[in-house]
Amino acid sequence: MDTHRDDVGSKIGMWLFLLTEMLLFGGLFIVYSVYRFRNPEAFHLAAEELNVFVGTLNTAILLISSATVAMSITAIQLKNKKLSLVLLGITIALGLVFLVNKYFEWGIKIEHHIYPGSEILALRGHGDVLFFGLYYFMTGLHALHIIAGLIFIGFVFVRIYKNKIDSGNFALLENSGLYWHLVDLIWIFLFPLFYLIT
Amino acid sequence: MSAHTITPEPSYLEYKGKYKGIFAWILSTDHKRIAMLYLYSIMLFFLVGASLGLLMKFELIAPGKTIMEAQTYNAFFTLHGILMIFAVVIPGLPAVFGNFLLPIMIGAKDVALPRLNLFSWYLYVVGIVLVLISQFAGAGPPDTGWTFYAPYSFRTAGNMLPAVLGAFVLGFSSILTGLNFIVTIHRMRAPGMGWFKMPLFPWTLYGTAWIQLLATPVVGVTLLMVVAERTLNIGFFDPALGGDPVLYQHLFWIYSHPAVYIMILPAMGAISEIIPTFSRKSIFGYKFMVASTLGIAFVGYFVWGHHMFTSGMSNTAMYTFSLLTFLVAIPSAIKVFNWVSTMHKGSIDLQTPFLWALAFIFVFMVGGFTGLVLGSLAADVHLHNTAFVVAHFHFIVFGGTGFAFFAAIHYWFPKIYGRMYDTKWANTGLVMFFIGFITLYMPMFYLGFMGMPRRYYDYDEVFHGGNIVSSMGSWMLIAGLSIIIINLFRSARSGPKALADPWGGKTLEWTVASPPSLENFEEIPTVTKGPYDYTQD
Numbered sequence: 001m002d003t004h005r006d007d008v009g010s011k012i013g014m015w016l017f018l019l020t021e022m023l024l025f026g027g028l029f030i031v032y033s034v035y036r037f038r039n040p041e042a043f044h045l046a047a048e049e050l051n052v053f054v055g056t057l058n059t060a061i062l063l064i065s066s067a068t069v070a071m072s073i074t075a076i077q078l079k080n081k082k083l084s085l086v087l088l089g090i091t092i093a094l095g096l097v098f099l100v101n102k103y104f105e106w107g108i109k110i111e112h113h114i115y116p117g118s119e120i121l122a123l124r125g126h127g128d129v130l131f132f133g134l135y136y137f138m139t140g141l142h143a144l145h146i147i148a149g150l151i152f153i154g155f156v157f158v159r160i161y162k163n164k165i166d167s168g169n170f171a172l173l174e175n176s177g178l179y180w181h182l183v184d185l186i187w188i189f190l191f192p193l194f195y196l197i198t
Numbered sequence: 199m200s201a202h203t204i205t206p207e208p209s210y211l212e213y214k215g216k217y218k219g220i221f222a223w224i225l226s227t228d229h230k231r232i233a234m235l236y237l238y239s240i241m242l243f244f245l246v247g248a249s250l251g252l253l254m255k256f257e258l259i260a261p262g263k264t265i266m267e268a269q270t271y272n273a274f275f276t277l278h279g280i281l282m283i284f285a286v287v288i289p290g291l292p293a294v295f296g297n298f299l300l301p302i303m304i305g306a307k308d309v310a311l312p313r314l315n316l317f318s319w320y321l322y323v324v325g326i327v328l329v330l331i332s333q334f335a336g337a338g339p340p341d342t343g344w345t346f347y348a349p350y351s352f353r354t355a356g357n358m359l360p361a362v363l364g365a366f367v368l369g370f371s372s373i374l375t376g377l378n379f380i381v382t383i384h385r386m387r388a389p390g391m392g393w394f395k396m397p398l399f400p401w402t403l404y405g406t407a408w409i410q411l412l413a414t415p416v417v418g419v420t421l422l423m424v425v426a427e428r429t430l431n432i433g434f435f436d437p438a439l440g441g442d443p444v445l446y447q448h449l450f451w452i453y454s455h456p457a458v459y460i461m462i463l464p465a466m467g468a469i470s471e472i473i474p475t476f477s478r479k480s481i482f483g484y485k486f487m488v489a490s491t492l493g494i495a496f497v498g499y500f501v502w503g504h505h506m507f508t509s510g511m512s513n514t515a516m517y518t519f520s521l522l523t524f525l526v527a528i529p530s531a532i533k534v535f536n537w538v539s540t541m542h543k544g545s546i547d548l549q550t551p552f553l554w555a556l557a558f559i560f561v562f563m564v565g566g567f568t569g570l571v572l573g574s575l576a577a578d579v580h581l582h583n584t585a586f587v588v589a590h591f592h593f594i595v596f597g598g599t600g601f602a603f604f605a606a607i608h609y610w611f612p613k614i615y616g617r618m619y620d621t622k623w624a625n626t627g628l629v630m631f632f633i634g635f636i637t638l639y640m641p642m643f644y645l646g647f648m649g650m651p652r653r654y655y656d657y658d659e660v661f662h663g664g665n666i667v668s669s670m671g672s673w674m675l676i677a678g679l680s681i682i683i684i685n686l687f688r689s690a691r692s693g694p695k696a697l698a699d700p701w702g703g704k705t706l707e708w709t710v711a712s713p714p715s716l717e718n719f720e721e722i723p724t725v726t727k728g729p730y731d732y733t734q735d
Binding site: 006008009010012013016017019020021023024025026027028030031034035039116117122125126127129130133134136137141 | 310311386431434449
């Protein structure tokens with residue numbers, strides 16, 4: 001019935017959605033600040049236990065993947081479908097590598113009995129419980145966003161492959177790129193808060 | 199204008215799409231059909247919530263156990279709150295009348311993102327299903343009240359998880375509706391409709407949409423944290439693990455107070471449409487109405503602390519929140535003055551929607567003034583968690599939004615169904631509903647002032663008299679409600695055919711057929727006049 005298409009409108013919609021995502025994490029940043037303010041010592045020491053190398057690696061991975069998704073948008077504008085698909089493929093692969101790193105990072109912590117509800121963690125005091133509680137909750141929620149972003153980009157990948165997205169109609173690809181940048185942006189805040197402020 | 203009223207296009211109720219039967223409705227991306235899906239689901243849950251309220255009032259007719267156990271009563275007020283707030287009042291005006299009328303009032307064929315619009319309704323249904331699951335599965339229904347206060351919300355044996363997740367999903371649905379409306383208003387206004395030629399109902403939807411967008415995510419993540427508390431025992435809000443329950447209250451009310459303005463702003467918008475139409479006069483102070491809408495939306499963000507005056511806050515914070523709470527009264531009062539000034543020297547036509555609007559102004563003022571009583575620090579210490587608070591917010595939420603909802607449905611009914619209702623029955627229902635409402639809630643101000651706490655199934659003998667009056671009011675209210683609903687249902691089926699513009703309204707929805715065709719306008723109109731221009735007549 002409707003052949004109406006409004007690329008600007010759908011992009012405004014995406015930006016508004018990203019705003020809600022920021023506020024979603026905003027609530028958590030408030031919680032983080034309150035508990036950091038109340039337990040400065042414990043947060044300081046606990047942060048030193050996280051592996052800065054893996055954190056830095058993951059930051060680099062996400063930054064590169066953000067670049068590749070942006071390049072993929074340029075590629076489709078230049079009518080280079082194949083390059084666009086390759087770049088999106090790299091983005092997806094990098095997202096998966098990020099998740100694998102996260103898996104091992106969490107795995108090692110859990111092996112050391114550092115997880116919410118662990119009795120050994122509880123013995124270490126309130127500050128540690130809250131720090132690692134926030135760590136798991138915030139990086140976990142972020143990981144869920146990575147997974148959602150990967151599904152979104154995978155969907156776009158198929159649309160490009162089937163020529164449903166091309167140089168004249170790529171708002172959906174741009175939106176998936178925007179979403180991926182947001183996921184990246186949130187990590188840029190999580191990384192210093194948990195790994196670097198020691 | 200009358201050339202548009204007769205159209206060969208089939209109406210949105212009749213056209214044949216790709217799908218048949220019920221699928222023609224639940225798979226339709228037409229904003230009008232989605233609005234009707236919302237209308238019927240919201241009416242259903244409103245009746246469920248109202249029945250729970252009726253039963254609670256019956257329990258309170260005498261001290262001690264009357265018809266239910268304490269635990270049942272706790273479960274009842276929890277479900278009543280969750281359903282009424284998240285499933286009825288918050289989506290009420292935006293999702294039903296906003297969906298139906300926003301595109302038509304700004305001269306568009308649909309909302310900007312029709313598929314997202316349908317998706318929002320599905321999320322709404324999923325949210326409701328989760329809330330209902332919480333009632334029948336697991337260890338027993340939730341008993342925390344709709345606020346899910348920590349730490350009780352993760353200590354109680356009640357089945358909290360689905361209820362909290364349900365509230366989260368309903369919030370998500372509300373965010374997407376708001377997002378859709380903002381994009382629609384920015385992108386879809388008809389040529390010539392500048393921002394200040396837009397009718398006031400779309401303006402209030404715009405303000406509401408921003409609140410939905412900016413406040414809901416915070417409660418969303420807070421509810422997720424409660425889920426994590428229950429499943430993983432993280433300790434965010436658990437004092438035993440170093441968490442802070444008062445922080446939960448802050449995060450909860452950062453959303454849930456602005457949510458009150460999600461409820462009331464579109465209600466004010468609907469009233470601002472009705473009053474000029476039946477006064478045959480342009481709205482008084484149009485720009486002030488717009489500014490007060492945005493003012494309420496903005497200041498409404500910074501008053502959440504007034505829910506927590508007895509929870510433990512610094513004195514500076516308390517003064518500030520109290521002052522800001524008083525400030526919200528200013529734009530609200532501007533609206534009331536402007537409604538009354540619009541009627542002044544107007545040619546008033548006392549039709550049912552106008553009577554509802556008058557009733558709205560009265561109950562809204564009572565609700566507003568008692569809100570100021572609660573916003574004063576010293577008075578609040580006395581009145582906090584008493585029946586006074588319950589009476590206050592029922593005057594605003596039920597009296598304000600509920601009355602505006604009924605005003606709106608009686609105003610736009612001919613447009614929606616293309617048929618007219620029976621005015622005599624509608625007015626009878628209104629009078630009974632109004633008397634019932636006042637009888638039900640007025641005594642609760644007195645009871646609360648005398649010290650009767652809220653949320654108990656039992657009370658001291660001294661409160662008996664007031665409670666009897668209040669409970670009898672609930673019967674009157676339900677009787678009036680039944681008349682209203684039966685009248686509307688009968689008229690939707692067999693009422694006399696309505697004209698395109700039965701009330702002499704001047705906004706764009708009255709220029710299209712009743713009921714409108716699938717695409718609303720065969721030709722997108724060009725707007726040259728302000729929304730309430732009666733100078734031609």
